[in-house]
Amino acid sequence: MGKEAKTNAMRMLDKHKITYEALTYECDEFIDGLHTAELTGAPVEASFKTLVLKGKSNQFYVFVVPIAEEVDLKKAAKEVGEKSIEMIAVKDLTKITGYVRGGCSPLGMKKQFQTVIHDTAETFDKIYISGGRIGLTIALAPSDLMAVIPAKYADIIKRP
Template identity: 75%
Template sequence: MSKEVKTNAMRMLDKHHIQYDMIQYECDEFIDGLHTAEKTGAPVEQSFKTLVAQGKSKQYYVFVVPIAEEVQLKQAAKVAGEKSVELIPVKEITKITGYVRGGCSPLGMKKLFPTFIHNSAENFDKIYVSGGRIGTTICLNPQELAEVTRAQFADIIVHES
């Protein structure tokens, strides 16, 4: 029997004694969050993607937003205390976070960057985020995710006007 390989995200949760469920699915390459939710059966409104941005100050920030939504960069900059933030280029994800595109978890990055979770996560007992590699999703309590990543909840998505 093969031993389950833990990701940095899982090791971090284990270290902090935080309960989580791991869901694995067949996937060889990047697929977006909506397709991931479809494969895992996770409710779309409880599924979140991890985006990394860089502020004018050159500081990196992590934004955890619902998979069907887009981050509102002006609002994200405001909550981060920056003049502006821009999403990092895809090719830089691994260098900055230690994760690959489609497997980027808000947990266990190379460094603990200031993290903001969209406040809709507070409406749920459990949310789904990347488990730290393509084909792995973690389901956990959003308050515990915020605690271990030292995140703040904030309204950081684009709203239809």
């Protein structure tokens, strides 16, 4: 196999001289985060998905939440100062971020959006996020992720 093609997410980390691990897996189309973690061997509790939501103000926001959890729209809206917030349509994801569903990374989007990372991320030495394309997961320290994107930690998931 030849040299791995770099994604925008990888280039962004390289530019900031941040150490990360690239985990690849065989996949031709979208699979959910739980299956991705299974294929890469990444721990489910330290694996996070990237969601893009739109506020009442028409601003876009990025939320990074554990793969087995759902974002709480009320908590998420409050964190970014919006009255309400909703998921964007899958068909709009590439136009807004430059990424496809299943390969959306909080790093290296077309435009940097305000980002909120679920607060459990900071309890791990290493978290697993999309590497910017289907079939690629990046493992890195949460503090390194916070160093390259303007983000904050908050409790933004639904509780039973």
